[in-house]
Amino acid sequence: MAGFDHAPPPFFKRGPAPLALLTFYILLSLAIFVVDLRFRSLDLLRQSIALVVDPVQRIAQTPGSLVDYARNYLEGMQSLQRENDELRHAKLNNAPDLLRLGQLEAENERLRRLLVVKERESAKGQVAQILYTARDPFSRKVIVDKGQHSGIVAGQPAIDEAGVVGQVTRVFPFSSEITLITDKDQAVPVQIIRTGQRSVVFGLDNGQLELRYMPANADVQVGDLLVTSGLDSVYLQGYPVAKVVNIERDSAYSFARIFGEPVAGVENFGEVMILDPRQPLPPPPPEAQVRGTDGSDKPAGLRPKKQRKTKGN
Amino acid sequence: MQATFLSSRILLPVRPWFIYLSLVFALLLNFLPTAHWPGMPDWVALVLCFWSVREFRRVGMGWAFILGLLMDVADGAVLGQHGFAYVLLAFASAALSRRLLWFPLHQQALQVLPLLLLTEVIQMLMRLAVGASFPGWDYFVGPVIGSLLWIPLTFILLLPQYRPVEQNPDRPI
Numbered sequence: 092m093a094g095f096d097h098a099p100p101p102f103f104k105r106g107p108a109p110l111a112l113l114t115f116y117i118l119l120s121l122a123i124f125v126v127d128l129r130f131r132s133l134d135l136l137r138q139s140i141a142l143v144v145d146p147v148q149r150i151a152q153t154p155g156s157l158v159d160y161a162r163n164y165l166e167g168m169q170s171l172q173r174e175n176d177e178l179r180h181a182k183l184n185n186a187p188d189l190l191r192l193g194q195l196e197a198e199n200e201r202l203r204r205l206l207v208v209k210e211r212e213s214a215k216g217q218v219a220q221i222l223y224t225a226r227d228p229f230s231r232k233v234i235v236d237k238g239q240h241s242g243i244v245a246g247q248p249a250i251d252e253a254g255v256v257g258q259v260t261r262v263f264p265f266s267s268e269i270t271l272i273t274d275k276d277q278a279v280p281v282q283i284i285r286t287g288q289r290s291v292v293f294g295l296d297n298g299q300l301e302l303r304y305m306p307a308n309a310d311v312q313v314g315d316l317l318v319t320s321g322l323d324s325v326y327l328q329g330y331p332v333a334k335v336v337n338i339e340r341d342s343a344y345s346f347a348r349i350f351g352e353p354v355a356g357v358e359n360f361g362e363v364m365i366l367d368p369r370q371p372l373p374p375p376p377p378e379a380q381v382r383g384t385d386g387s388d389k390p391a392g393l394r395p396k397k398q399r400k401t402k403g404n
Numbered sequence: 405m406q407a408t409f410l411s412s413r414i415l416l417p418v419r420p421w422f423i424y425l426s427l428v429f430a431l432l433l434n435f436l437p438t439a440h441w442p443g444m445p446d447w448v449a450l451v452l453c454f455w456s457v458r459e460f461r462r463v464g465m466g467w468a469f470i471l472g473l474l475m476d477v478a479d480g481a482v483l484g485q486h487g488f489a490y491v492l493l494a495f496a497s498a499a500l501s502r503r504l505l506w507f508p509l510h511q512q513a514l515q516v517l518p519l520l521l522l523t524e525v526i527q528m529l530m531r532l533a534v535g536a537s538f539p540g541w542d543y544f545v546g547p548v549i550g551s552l553l554w555i556p557l558t559f560i561l562l563l564p565q566y567r568p569v570e571q572n573p574d575r576p577i
Contacts, residue, residue: 124484
């Protein structure tokens with residue numbers, strides 16, 4: 092090939108040997124890989140690269156979103172009307188509960204104040220548009236259009252109109268990355284609404300969720316709704332997460348394999364609500380404050396927890 | 405250099421800006437929403453492989469590494485994952501280039517297939533090693549389609565280097 096090449100071979104200026112270069116780059120990328128994965132300390136590098144890549148990605152997404160927009164626009168009057176009717180119907184269905192919600196909240200607050208219980212946290216947040224799904228086939232993430240610019244920080248939960256969608260894991264200047272609850276590394280502390288039993292739900296990469304560490308004889312039924320338990324300091328209590336769809340009880344294992352399907356439209360495009368971070372959890376449980384005297388924390392803190400657990404089971 | 409070793413038409417020298425433009429265009433193709441369709445090739449790997457084979461003095465491992473970083477950030481993958489694979493791809497393509505160009509195009513495509521597969525397999529192994537789950541067999545369809553695209557890609561990317569057919573017979577070059 093040297094004979095065919097147009098540029099004369101640079102005899103005296105060749106740079107390092109290819110093998111040396113290869114070793115250098117491989118070591119560099121392995122080092123970056125390990126540091127990014129284990130120490131998470133390369134966020135600044137990632138954010139600065141994202142500043143360059145993000146506009147290009149948005150440009151690349153425009154044809155697709157234009158097609159979506161056109162389809163939405165051309166979607167006939169009829170379907171819109173039908174949807175409108177359905178929504179009105181749903182609103183009416185929910186009205187008995189919703190109309191009294193304000194009064195209930197007020198009453199709840201008053202009762203809680205009477206009991207000297209800490210007030211329920213109210214949920215606030217900001218709506219973000221899902222821009223695109225990350226291309227990585229090994230994880231389930233979406234990118235939304237709000238970032239550091241809008242005050243998003245890593246760790247905030249994201250919900251849609253039906254339930255929990257995921258959690259913000261990385262924040263870029265003008266966008267942020269939400270890891271969906273169906274991602275393999277994502278865990279959500281949940282509670283079975285029927286029995287009050289607490290557990291943790293993990294993502295399976297196939298779009299389902301698995302409720303792990305439940306004993307084989309646990310009281311779980313197909314159709315049970317799992318809601319966030321609020322025990323972490325991330326998700327507020329009571330947001331629907333998943334519905335149990337399949338239970339495999341095998342006496343050979345000590346745990347039942349319980350599979351659920353996310354309630355929220357986790358894999359759909361649309362808008363999500365990014366909830367503000369929760370206030371830090373108070374260290375002692377509220378019941379301890381009522382019963383115990385001021386000083387001792389630990390024994391008072393342990394007792395009510397146990398009680399609640401027996402009640403739950 | 406000729407388009408294929410059988411061709412008697414000598415190509416013009418490549419313009420550097422065209423190389424960079426094609427790489428940026430490949431990045432754009434990777435960012436399109438179509439990237440989620442099953443069997444979509446990794447365009448950046450494909451174009452990088454092409455230029456590493458054709459012009460290994462201009463496009464080398466440095467470019468591969470930078471493109472890899474860009475892809476990592478765009479994908480939301482672990483940093484260094486694409487860089488590692490692309491650097492290896494660029495090195496292997498440059499090492500094979502002297503041999504590869506002496507084959508007809510369809511046999512070139514056959515020889516490019518292992519290179520593209522290698523890029524994907526390395527990325528998969530890196531992620532599996534740190535706890536990801538197997539992404540499914542359609543993950544490997546991309547490289548196969550990519551190697552089939554080698555034939556049209558050669559014609560498209562060499563297009564600016566062709567000379568006009570009508571030329572002065574006294575001055576063949």
